Amino acid sequence: MLQQAGALLPEAEPYSEAWLQGIMDALCDLSSKDALTGLVNRRSFEMALAREVDRVARSGEPALLLVLDIDHFKAVNDTYGHAAGDLVIQAVAGALNQVVRPMDTVARVGGEEFAIVLPKCAAGFGATVAERLRERVAELRIEIASGQTLAVTVSLGGAFAPQWVRSSSLLWMERADRQLYRAKAEGRNRACLENQVDSLVSAEEKGMLFAVTQQESE
Template sequence: MTARVLVVDDILANVKLLEARLSAEYFDVITAMSGPEALSICDRGQCDIVLLDVMMPGMDGFEVCRRLKANPATHHIPVIMVTALDQPADRVKGLEAGADDFLTKPVNDLALVTRVRSLVRLKMVQDELRMRAVTSKEIGMRDPLAEAVSESGLNGRILLVDDRSSSSERIAQALGHQHQVDVESKPQEALFKAAERDYDLVMVSLGLADFDPLRLCSQIRSLDRTRGLPILVMADPEDEPRLLRGLDIGVNDYVMRPIDRNEMAARVRTQVRRKRYTERLRDNVQQSMEMAITDGLTGLHNRRYMESHLATLVEQASMRGKPISLLVLDIDFFKAVNDTYGHDAGDDVLREFAQRMRKSVRGIDLACRLGGEEFVVVMPDTDAGVASIVAERIRSKVAADKFPIHKGERAIDVTVSIGISQREGATDGADALLKRADQALYRAKRDGRNRVVLDAA
């Protein structure tokens, strides 16, 4: 795994040292000697992660980090602060500015590479989601990138895994005023809880007495249900080799004992904020996928979905030797509804029609809006006789009761004409099936409307 790493430091010797270490691990390194130069590089999307010195003239690293995290276009770029400052208050200040991690000078090579790889791995997952989110924004959906900037990271659900009651009580108390904390002393029970409940973060003590805490972390990473769940570990200074191993297998962050409450709170908020950001991206992608195949007015599948699935359903029917039928439905005199009562009334009619049609077909049937006032129902494992019964049921339900319009203030009569076709022979494809149903619909219109006509092929 490689990545473009931006090294920012006003001292050339420091830049060259980090550049040499990262280049030896096959990272692509670019450099900046000031805060404004770093911001410009990030704005142009030229890096995957930033190693940022704190003490710089003009604009220090804290301010650079704040600006990166306040900008929706650069908010997602991981920032590792590289500093000689080693007091908890300094780390808290950096975390509150939005930093993802810290390295203290002189930088340990193994820690450097492990942290960079860990954060790059996370960013690669988010980048794909971000690209799709940008696309969905262009079609009118909410912008999850802008929402991420305002996320507080508070009121998270946290699972704390620690078998020392004195330790877990202090941590739960320290976090309890900002988050909901569940304490679990048994690692195996913790795994079940993590999988079954909707947590924002798991905190694991590396000092578990009778269980390897890294195995628990690995198990959390291996389950589909918890693969994206952030993990923060609590470690003692002598735990550094295991801590680095943990970061390598997917641990997101850590706090060292004795734990500084403010630093822990800041790191927890960072992880909760990042998880919610990723979830927003995933939800946005899911919604955009649904929008791509769903008619926004009626909630039925749209023409694109119908065309892509009709051929598959016809092919499956051919392979299994089963019948398949298709209905094409057209609301009678729909243009007159729009011209007389307005397009809002027309939309009311379309929604009500879709609801009545959906109630008249089976779960396995594919109901779609083809466009305008025209609809299609694909009926697998169904011959023309059964399809005719269903079509007549739809027709009668539409004609039986008036359609409410203008928020129920008025009601109008609506009827529908329906054409039916059944697949005929092994060479009868999706296009032919649709064409014959459309021809049957035309005959229904010609013969007086408000009727069902079966294709005579």
């Protein structure tokens, strides 16, 4: 006991290990998770994507990147308000999480934009996974504060990482984005994937590959 100003005060209890771990976990969540959906945020997703690019280059195993947007999301905000838009985003995030595997990484990378990296996803399964995601979102019926029920759809684009090739996250995202634009141009509420056999090594990737080879020979 400590005596101060004539009063007896209890000695300060040292912080417990569990309490400190809880604080560390909370700070980690704040820095890596999207506050609205609980999904991985863009920064953490970019780090996961970079790790997957490196893994594919070393192992040669296939990996699929999917990017998707909620169709006509601006109309939801304009018609029903941003609170309704938040409910739609949360519902879509939950639907995506229900379909993917524990090993997959689902992220909210923008307002109504999501991305998913699927390690060890063979070309033969890519279209099936993308279609399952699209269907699951289309099945949603989202009740908003006014009592109305909303239905939404998503457009998806996907690309496979080139195997045994030193690529980059940016090039992989660009490939998937091109397929997303195609899905939107073809009418939305659909999935367009780049065939793995068409995932040609770009000039930038060739340059990266040759640079690595030269460094290793020096």
